[in-house]
Amino acid sequence: MAHQKRFLLSEKDIPTQWYNIQADMPNKPLAPLNPATHEPMGVDDLAKIFSKECSKQELDTEHAWIDIPEEVMDMYKYYRSTPLVRAYALEKALDTPAHIYFKNESVNPLGSHKVNSAIPQCYYCKKEGVTNVTTETGAGQWGAALSYAAKVYGLEAAVYQVKISMQQKPYRSLIMRTFGAMVEGSPSMSTRAGKDIVTRDPTHPGSLGTAISEAIELATTTPNCKYTLGSVMNHVTLHQTIIGLEAEKQMEMAGEYPDKVIACFGGGSNFGGIAFPFMRHNFFNDKKTEFIAAEPNSCPKLTRGKFEYDFGDEAGYTPLLPMFTLGHDFKPANIHAGGLRYHGAGVIVSQLIKDGYMHGVDIPQLDTFEAGILFSRTEGIIPAPESCHAIAAAIREAKKAKEEGKQQVILFNLSGHGLIDMTAYDNYINGDLRNYTLSDEEIAKNLETVPQI
Known part of the structure; x- marks a missing residue:
C-alpha cells in the first residue's frame, strides 16, 4: 500500500479561531512595564504604539480562543x-x-509563515482608521509579508531592514518595494535613533534591535501611524x-x-x-x-x-x-x-x-x-x-x-x-x-x- 506523503485540510476545516495560551498557562506572563515609571502597562498604553485590537490581544489572559475575523x-x-x-x-x-x-x-x-500575522495586524489597523504602518525586518520575510498585507488594506508601509541583511539579500527589499513599501537600511540617518547608533558606531551592521527603534520612532512621530511587529509580542x-x-x-x-x-x-x-x-x-x-x-x-x-x-x-x-x-x-x-x-x-x-x-x-x-x-x-x-x-x-x-x-x-x-x-x-x-x-x-x-x- 502506498504511503501518504502530504496531508491537507479542505477550506472548511481551516481553524476559525486562534489559540491564546496565556489563558491556560499555570504561571501567567509578567506584565510589560512602562520604561519611565516601571509601572505595568495597560491596553491604552500599548495602543499608542500598536493597534487597539492587538493591544487587547497582547494582554488577554482570560480567553483561550479568539475568533479570526471573517x-x-x-x-x-x-x-x-x-x-x-x-x-x-x-x-x-x-x-x-x-x-x-x-x-x-x-x-x-x-x-514564509510571517503573513499569518501581517494580514490580521493590517486588517485591525485599517478597521481603526490607521493610514500608515511601520515595521522592522531582518532577513526580509516579515517585511515582505507586511508590505503585501498593507497593500491589501490600502495602507502605506515603511520598513527598516537590518543593513547587513539588506546587503546579503537584495531581492527581499525589492519584493517589499514591488508591493509599494518604502524600505530603508538600519541603522539609517532618517531617525534620531538611527543617527545616534551610526554616530556611536559608523560601521554598525544593524540588528533587529536597531531596526525596531527606528520603526517605533517613525510610528510615534507620524500622524495616524501604527507600529507592526513580526515576532516577540x-x-x-x-x-x-x-x-x-x-x-x-x-x-x-x-x-x-x-x-x-x-x-x-x-x-x-x-x-x-x-x-x-x-x-x-x-x-x-x-x-x-x-x-x-x-x-x-x-x-x-x-x-x-x-x-x-x-x-x-x-x-x-x-x-x-x-x-x-x-x-x-x-x-x-x-x-x-x-x-x-x-x-x-x-x-x-x-x-x-x-x-x-x-x-x-x-x-x-x-x-x-x-x-x-x-x-x-x-x-x-x-x-x-x-x-x-x-x-x-x-x-x-x-x-x-x-x-x-x-x-x-x-x-x-x-x-x-x-x-x-x-x-x-x-x-x-x-x-x-x-x-x-x-x-x-x-x-x-x-x-x-x-x-x-
Missing part, C-alpha cells in the same frame, strides 16, 4: 491550509526509526497558532501524535505558532511532548541568556518585557539567518522555558547549512537559513532515536523557503562560512546594560 479568514484562504508532509526520504537518508513530519509554511506566495504568536492548530488536525489524519515539536527561534512567533496548540495537551491531557526551540549558537538567548526585564530594541523605545535576553545592546554576528539575529525572546516562551515546559538548543551555523543541504537533496525543498536550525535540531533528535532504538514522532515547522537566500548557500558550498561563538565574558558584559527593575 475578512482575515478570506485572506487566509489564499494559501491555507499549508501541507503537513512526512519526510520519508530524509528518514531513509538518516536510517532512523523516527517518523519525521514537517509543516510546510514555505508554500504560500510570500514564502504575544499577539503575533497568537496569530501564528493557526500553524499548530492545522498541524494538530493533520497529525490526526496521519494517525500519529508528536513526541517532539521543533521550530527555529528568533523572537518566537513560528515556534510558539506550532508549539502552543500541542502544549495545551501537556497541560490538560497528560501528553508528554517535548518542545525544542532551535536558536543560533551565535545568538543564544534561550540557552545562555538571562531572564530579566529588558527593552525589545536598542534605543529603549519599547516597553520593558520580561524575557530571556542577551542585553538590548547585543550586536549579533553577521550570520545568514537574519531573522534569528535578535537579543531577546518572546514573553510567553520565556515564561514557559523558565517554568520547564520547553527548552532551547543552540546550533552552530555550519551545522544548520549541512542540515539544509541534506533536506534539499532528500525532500527537494531549499529551506531558509532560519528554518535550517529547526531541520538540524530535528536531525539530531532522529539520530538520537536511532541510537536509542526508539520510534519517535518528530514534528518541525519549515517556516520558509530559501530561494532568495542562495548567496548564503553559495558561501557555504564554497567554504566561506564559519561558526561564531560567544564567550561567557562577552555575554556577561552585554547583560550589564539590562535595566535594573
Whole structure:
C-alpha cells in the first residue's frame, strides 16, 4: 500500500479561531512595564504604539480562543491550509526509526509563515482608521509579508531592514518595494535613533534591535501611524497558532501524535505558532511532548541568556518585557539567518522555558547549512537559513532515536523557503562560512546594560 506523503485540510476545516495560551498557562506572563515609571502597562498604553485590537490581544489572559475575523479568514484562504508532509526520504537518508513530519509554511506566495500575522495586524489597523504602518525586518520575510498585507488594506508601509541583511539579500527589499513599501537600511540617518547608533558606531551592521527603534520612532512621530511587529509580542504568536492548530488536525489524519515539536527561534512567533496548540495537551491531557526551540549558537538567548526585564530594541523605545535576553545592546554576528539575529525572546516562551515546559538548543551555523543541504537533496525543498536550525535540531533528535532504538514522532515547522537566500548557500558550498561563538565574558558584559527593575 502506498504511503501518504502530504496531508491537507479542505477550506472548511481551516481553524476559525486562534489559540491564546496565556489563558491556560499555570504561571501567567509578567506584565510589560512602562520604561519611565516601571509601572505595568495597560491596553491604552500599548495602543499608542500598536493597534487597539492587538493591544487587547497582547494582554488577554482570560480567553483561550479568539475568533479570526471573517475578512482575515478570506485572506487566509489564499494559501491555507499549508501541507503537513512526512519526510520519508530524509528518514531513509538518516536510517532512523523516527517518523519525521514537517509543516510546510514555505508554500504560500510570500514564502514564509510571517503573513499569518501581517494580514490580521493590517486588517485591525485599517478597521481603526490607521493610514500608515511601520515595521522592522531582518532577513526580509516579515517585511515582505507586511508590505503585501498593507497593500491589501490600502495602507502605506515603511520598513527598516537590518543593513547587513539588506546587503546579503537584495531581492527581499525589492519584493517589499514591488508591493509599494518604502524600505530603508538600519541603522539609517532618517531617525534620531538611527543617527545616534551610526554616530556611536559608523560601521554598525544593524540588528533587529536597531531596526525596531527606528520603526517605533517613525510610528510615534507620524500622524495616524501604527507600529507592526513580526515576532516577540504575544499577539503575533497568537496569530501564528493557526500553524499548530492545522498541524494538530493533520497529525490526526496521519494517525500519529508528536513526541517532539521543533521550530527555529528568533523572537518566537513560528515556534510558539506550532508549539502552543500541542502544549495545551501537556497541560490538560497528560501528553508528554517535548518542545525544542532551535536558536543560533551565535545568538543564544534561550540557552545562555538571562531572564530579566529588558527593552525589545536598542534605543529603549519599547516597553520593558520580561524575557530571556542577551542585553538590548547585543550586536549579533553577521550570520545568514537574519531573522534569528535578535537579543531577546518572546514573553510567553520565556515564561514557559523558565517554568520547564520547553527548552532551547543552540546550533552552530555550519551545522544548520549541512542540515539544509541534506533536506534539499532528500525532500527537494531549499529551506531558509532560519528554518535550517529547526531541520538540524530535528536531525539530531532522529539520530538520537536511532541510537536509542526508539520510534519517535518528530514534528518541525519549515517556516520558509530559501530561494532568495542562495548567496548564503553559495558561501557555504564554497567554504566561506564559519561558526561564531560567544564567550561567557562577552555575554556577561552585554547583560550589564539590562535595566535594573
